[in-house]
Amino acid sequence: MPLELTEIQKKILDFLIEQKVKGIPPTLAEIASKFGYKNRATVQQHLGALEKKGYIKRSPKLSRAIEVLSEDKFFIPRPVLGEVAAGSPLTIYPDSVDTVELPTIVRMPHDSFLLKVKGNSLKDAYIFSGDIVIVNPNIPALSGQIVVAILDDAAVVKRLFVKENGIELHSENPEYAPIILEKDRNNFKIVGVVVGLYRTMRN
Amino acid sequence: MPLELTEIQKKILDFLIEQKVKGIPPTLAEIASKFGYKNRATVQQHLGALEKKGYIKRSPKLSRAIEVLSEDKFFIPRPVLGEVAAGSPLTIYPDSVDTVELPTIVRMPHDSFLLKVKGNSLKDAYIFSGDIVIVNPNIPALSGQIVVAILDDAAVVKRLFVKENGIELHSENPEYAPIILEKDRNNFKIVGVVVGLYRTMRN
DNA sequence: TAAATTACCATACAAATGTATGGTAATTAT
DNA sequence: ATAATTACCATACATTTGTATGGTAATTTA
Known part of the structure; x- marks a missing residue:
């Protein structure tokens, strides 16, 4: 059973999928820009939550290394x-x-x-x-x-x-x-x- | 008619496609590492040639922003x-x-x-x-x-x-x-x- | 009521990244 | 014979990027 996502987390996950389909996954800065955040730390926390809940997987230190593990295969x-x-x-x-x-x-x-x-x-x-x-x-x-x-x-x-x-x-x-x-x-x-x-x- | 590619350019193009399929396009450093180059400037030139010949499109300053044109359609x-x-x-x-x-x-x-x-x-x-x-x-x-x-x-x-x-x-x-x-x-x-x-x- | 959780902010830093410049050697084209 | 192209190298630099730390406020959970 998948863990619940907050509304904002859902929107960010959608954006991750959308960007990946378009070409490349976004950087933290690009996500922040998209959602109007003034720094990347906020994004970092959202991604941390998404990862903790099992929806994405990140590769530490690597740019744009966000893999979406959606259950909708x-x-x-x-x-x-x-x-x-x-x-x-x-x-x-x-x-x-x-x-x-x-x-x-x-x-x-x-x-x-x-x-x-x-x-x-x-x-x-x-x-x-x-x-x-x-x-x-x-x-x-x-x-x-x-x-x-x-x-x-x-x-x-x-x-x-x-x-x-x-x-x-x-x-x-x-x-x-x-x-x-x-x-x-x-x-x-x-x-x-x-x-x-x-x-x-x-x- | 597409311009001719050199052997090395073909291999790099193949790698670009391969990596994109796996998830995300590579950075210059990752390409250099793959082909044993000791710096990124060499890769930069190969990518420049590929772009000049119309096989890829890069977005300046953006990391991993290499679009393989024939793959996008x-x-x-x-x-x-x-x-x-x-x-x-x-x-x-x-x-x-x-x-x-x-x-x-x-x-x-x-x-x-x-x-x-x-x-x-x-x-x-x-x-x-x-x-x-x-x-x-x-x-x-x-x-x-x-x-x-x-x-x-x-x-x-x-x-x-x-x-x-x-x-x-x-x-x-x-x-x-x-x-x-x-x-x-x-x-x-x-x-x-x-x-x-x-x-x-x-x- | 107290303790998490969520949702932002600001600042800082080392490493990664794209880019620029200049050089060497070999091959190919003019 | 000269110029251009190809295929590397080294070094340097400003940004970008992921990450860390610490803070504020609102909401939710225990």
Whole structure:
């Protein structure tokens, strides 16, 4: 269970994430400037609180070395966030950052993230176990697109169909039945749209 | 057209990207340390060259403020050298025919190039018409790997097998028979090894 | 009521950082 | 043959940066 943050701490955490996504994490002075503080010591204390509560990690003495450890793994830029099920849902491993054998080639764009596909339920869409899908959380998901969704604390990759009375998630493999969700389904959220695929051939 | 980079400049650019992916861009001192330089002035000059050639942008006076320009856009236009046949050979276009918008996630190694696959002869290797393959010409081609080869002025993507008396190029599709080449075959050259694959889901 | 906690302030300091200047040697271009 | 470029070096300097210490006031918790 995450410790409570004060309003100001939340705003600073938001700013940290925002800046990191834009390019580089801010210095203490830049944070102070943003929030109108007249010195860096104030910022230092806020960051200390954030670190104590487990939301960030700092590297002593290093400039801009603020790492956001948000529990919302899906929107934090990481090389590979976890594995996502194309067949039956798998739990996402929050901290298994797969720096793996993506030798020279894979890196994170600012607003997207990577997931490694497990299972072959999307084989008719030519996506196979081991492929890396590139997921963009900032574009609207349209009917017919392949999306990543959260369903009861697990993540799946499926083709989305928006129907009159609800939503359907299809595998592109006759062995798997579609998941049908009525409107106002709880514990369901579309995380993002699969915009690309990368596969490494090294073996 | 991007200006040419020297080998050292390429390596530094790679390091910049690598570090940014890991979290934050490096300081001059960190770059110097990585490459064994005894002072930061050397790094400063290399960064100056990179900036002059348009690969990075720096913000004066700000620490770690190195922006890799090609990484900031979501898509990097990359030349596709030609189309390569996975079925029957197709001619390679001498000048780049097409540009593909690679997401920044798929970073081109500097010594590799892209080819667009036509035909479905490699479908059992999960490579399909329209996919972009990343080809590295500077690594040795081993038996069993998927390679790009020139055969009588046309290019093919096939799986390579090195045998006693020659070379075989297999399609991964029963509809296509393997191409068998005796030793010292003329007009044959292995262009490179397929090290990766990218597919865009945008329509 | 007393004790933390939160949210700022001011000042200070060593180290880190970007930048500038000038030099050497090797290679490449004119 | 001369000039330009590349690839380093050394030294120096003003800022920037993280950090530390100590203080004030308001709010919350025990």
